[in-house]
Amino acid sequence: MRTSKFTDSQILAILKEYESGQTAKELSRKYGFLYQTLHDWKKKFGGISSTKELQKIKELESENNRLKKMFANLSLEHEALKDVLFKKVVKPATKREVVNYLVSEYAINIRQACKSLNLERSSYYYHSQRKEDTELIGCLNELSEKHPNYGFKKMFHSLRNQGFPWNHKKVYRVYKKLGLNILRKRRRRLASRERRNLEVPSNYNEVWSMGFMSDSLFNSRRFRTINIIDDYNREAIWIEIGLSIGAMHMTDLLEWIVKERGKPKAIRTDNGPEFTSSVFTNWCHKHRIEIRYIQPGKPTQNAFIERFNRSYRTEVLDARIFNTLIEVREITAEWMEHYNSDRPHESLQNISPMQYLLN
Template sequence: MLHNLSATQAAEMLFEYQMTGSFNPLARKYGISPAALHRWRRYLGLNAEWIVRVKALEHELALMRNHCEKVEQNLAIARRVIIRFQPSPRKRSVLAALLIAQFRITHSSANSIVGLSKKTGRNKSWMVKENELVGMMEGFLAENPGYGFRKLFAILLRDEPCGKGLALRLYKKFGFEIGTRKIKPKVPVRIFKPMAVQIEPNTVWSMDLMTDVLSSGKRFWVLNVLDDFNREAVVIKVLMRPTVKAVIAALDEVVNFRKPKCIRTDNGAEFKAVTYRFWAKRRHIYCEYTRFKTPTDNAYVESFNGTLRREIFNHFRFADTRSLQRMLDDWRIRYNLGRPHSALQGLSPAQFAMLMA
């Protein structure tokens, strides 16, 4: 047992154990069991004076734990007796108020003694205050999504009657941290519109992205833009990454000398980005979006994607994007000038445009 050795003997034994690492021989030397030596190991690294101090603290801690258990047991018995003789929660709340007034204890402690919830009878003004703070924080972060807690507190809450601890607790509780913040982008309203036949060129353009791989296995994307009036392929541009900047750069090459009134796209991230919508607004182009998971709302360019894949990508493999772009440019010219289109009564897009001019 632990008390079979003095603190000095225990310190010497632990030092020998730390130097040699032997277990059973050391236990036999000091006349204790291996289990006792194992219990002494928690004092490893302490000298005799500190072993005495730690053992005294452990004894006091055991006494306090025993006392707390007895107090908890007595409190549970008193709570049961109060509930048994006073089952009405309203009357027990009166007893809690008397305890608060007479013994100067907290509201939650008094409720716990009489067997009530900690928040029973509590003033609800604190909830209103917290709701106001949460609303202020939510509105501020909606306007400044890149700000963290320090800037939020320094700018918005420094002059408010709330502590930094309360503000931080609400900041974490409602998920305002940058890593977990749910920033919902403003998505334009998707309204179903039947695909009307256009009577003028450059009224509505249909735009979409398709993807394939090079012979090396590297993936690329192709931006296709179609004029709904005569199914003319306005843009066929190879992109190494489907970013908003790449889409805008490809459109700028065409929009500088011919501009549509509307561009119809699906709900891809590159088409609903704020940068793309701002570019369209600056160019006075209306952005029309299809319904979610409804490619038939953009049937013209979807059909064009299938034609391009059947005639080019299903028959050829390319080593680099430069040769691919040259072939696509050549195919686009032949498509616009000479390829008959079934929806145009067997005419090519150029022939149909000349006929309708």
């Protein structure tokens, strides 16, 4: 850009001489410029009487230009950020990809893009020096095939004993990446049981059968029931309903029933954790009650309670929608009274359990 050979203060002095009465041609000959230039100076510096005013005007112009440039940059950054709002930009690697996108799609430089995404430029230019984990992956896969029961610690120390230099953090990172840290559910070992024929007791209150059931309320909350019947006349002794029924709860219930009704000689159950717990077995041993476990996977050996559970499910649990446990308990109590007193039972010659007991 071509610049004038006169400074601003010199131009203001020439304009003052022009205003004092000298002509443009005289001034042009005196100072050596084209007399038309004087008119351009008048347009530019007209009304300015001192260099201080001129300096203020120049400062205002520079500030105005700076603000315009800032506004343009912010508008551009705003438009660019609107384009990437749908992306989840959290990790540095993702931010680097977005920066590259903004630089290629918009007239924005790397510094602006990094600043708008709150990313340090050193992080943008960083390149990972991590080596590939191919060798470590192969070693871990080989160990897991040879020793499937090995956990992380055993695998790590095995690799160290073989002379590999990887530290525990790297080994654990790859170990988790391969999914080797998934917990394996161990199958519960059940004791072997002797088969016992299912016989109808000869007397009342001789053998009880017990079993658990589960269902859900209208709000999808699960609840459990424990059903107890007398094998002699299939009488429903009690149905306990609760969100959780553990061994302690069960033995407290049996203690109350024994006080009200008397104790049986034996109780037939499956191999559930509540029935095999020490709490239940100790309670039976204390009251000298025999526990008759069925064989695992043989529910027909406990057919009396299984048939009762089916009736309870079809006539109560599946027939209604319950909102609260209170509703379940009330309807169950009504059904138990009907079941024991009025409902015909095919195996009892189509009479109710209480009628069979009285006969």
